[in-house]
Amino acid sequence: MAEAHQAVAFQFTVTPDGIDLHLSHEALRQVYLSGLSHDLSRLFGGFLPVGPAGFMVVVVSYMSYNKFKQLDPSLGLMARLGHYVPISKYMSTDSQRVVGGVLVGTGVWVTIIMIMRNVLKSLLSWHGWMEARHGTMSWSTKLWLVLVKIFSGRKPMLYSFQNSLPRLPVPPIKDTCRRYLESVRPLMDDEQFHRMKGLAEDFEKNLGPRLQWYLKLKSWWASNYVSDWWEEYIYLRGRGPIMVNSNYYAMDFLYVFPTSIQAARAGNAIHAIMLYRRRLDRAQIKPLMLLHTIPMCSAQYERVFNTTRVPGVETDTLQHVNESKHIVVYHKGRYFKVWMFYDGRLLLPREIEQQMERILADQSEPLPGEEKLAALTAGERWGQHNTAGDGGGGGVC
Structure with a gap:
């Protein structure tokens, strides 16, 4: 809860007389910065609907x-x-x-x-x-x-609808308080709930309208008034283990086995992934659409590749590289940097397979501290100076 207070630059405490609010000028600064967080390269979102x-x-x-x-x-x-x-x-x-x-x-x-x-x-x-x-x-x-x-146009590109999506509306204070009381009712006894209901009514009449004004100001300036706060204070400041909670993975085949050679399967999978990344960079992937008509936001597609989560003591940071030419392969406690392009050309599956075979045949020992490095993401992040980040689709096991 303290992190949520800092997120909006508001500090308030619950006292016997109600809620005491302390507002700093950082609030307006955060509202201003939230509207500048968009990548200028996505300003026009393609050429929708006239290409x-x-x-x-x-x-x-x-x-x-x-x-x-x-x-x-x-x-x-x-x-x-x-x-x-x-x-x-x-x-x-x-x-x-x-x-x-x-x-x-x-x-x-x-x-x-x-x-x-x-x-x-x-x-x-x-x-x-x-x-x-x-x-x-x-x-x-x-x-x-x-x-x-x-x-919507004939052939929309991946980011064609970004500037046409409606802004996330700010819910009324009355509805927010009602939903909050409904959510906490099963967790409180009658006395606790009665006190919380009084605090909610006091918030709705006194403090709420002032905070609502700042929130509406941000919603007019930013396309989504909550996404940057959610990313910063829920995702990046979360001190829980990265593994299972945040990491994702992919497999090449589930029910089909074209070959049992590990290096060959890795070469085919990596090549297919790199072809998908090429289409993603060129925005040639059709955006996700409900009922084949209603577009969904495509902003997160840009972070599927070339993005890593750099750990910090109190909060992590996201680092995105616009152009990356290699992948990282983890094998028997060792990290290998494998280049995916030669003379501007993407390696063929057979060429990638040869790289994988060399890694499998390598009998070298891990460097000091290298073998257990990935285990740091499986532990709590608070109180630790972790050095392992959350990869953005750049590793193959």
């Missing part, structure tokens, strides 16, 4: 209409833009008009994108489809799904 091909269609159609119809839909804007292009022996007056047409067409293209994004964001803010009985669908829901499908 690069749509850009060419808009520009060419605009200029063709102007040329053959002898009309200027821009009301002279194209000519004015072309006028400011310096004339040289390489650029004639017609070339100026072409440049002006490209600029105006680009503006039209960007305008179409912004309009369709905002319309899609308004459509996704409607949640009436969630209230429908399972197996049935009203005409309003069907019409809504058709509109969402239209404004």
Whole structure:
């Protein structure tokens, strides 16, 4: 609970007279920083719903209409833009008009994108489809799904919907207090619950509105008012063991055994994973969509690879590398750095298999402290200066 208080830069204590609040200027700073945490490379989230091909269609159609119809839909804007292009022996007056047409067409293209994004964001803010009985669908829901499908574009990329997803709404204080009392009722006797109910009513009338104002301010600035706090104070500051609680793993085959050679299976699995990472880097993976229409957030996909959790005494930190050319293989207490590319080309499964065979044949002893290093993630993190981090999909056992 103390960590949660620090998360919002609020400090309050429960006294016999009610709740005493101490507010620092750090609150506004945290609200400001929460809106700057997004990666600028995802600012446009692809070209939803008009892709690069749509850009060419808009520009060419605009200029063709102007040329053959002898009309200027821009009301002279194209000519004015072309006028400011310096004339040289390489650029004639017609070339100026072409440049002006490209600029105006680009503006039209960007305008179409912004309009369709905002319309899609308004459509996704409607949640009436969630209230429908399972197996049935009203005409309003069907019409809504058709509109969402239209404004989603033909071939959306992985991050195409990021700027069209609605913001997480801040629940009313009354509903928050009601749900809290419902959750703690089975854990308290009548006397304790009566006291907690009084504190909740006092919070709802006095302290709650002030905190609610700061929370709404953050929700207007950040796309999700709780995700950064959850990551920092629940995930990274959690002192429990990393193993089982946070780590994930994958297997190559479950019911099919194409070969019993360990190195061959590892080579095929690693190559397939690297191909998936290539598609992920190029945002060529189709975003997860409910009912094949309603998009889900794809922000966490970026951390599947090239991301590690660096341990700390009080809190861990996430380190992300934009471009990584190797993987780490753990075998018999030893860590091996294996390069995945040669002369800019991804290694073939057979070439990776040869690397695995060399590791399996290596009879060297682990370095001092290397063999038991991974065991540190299985223990409590508080009070320890652990040196083992939580890998982001870069290791193979």
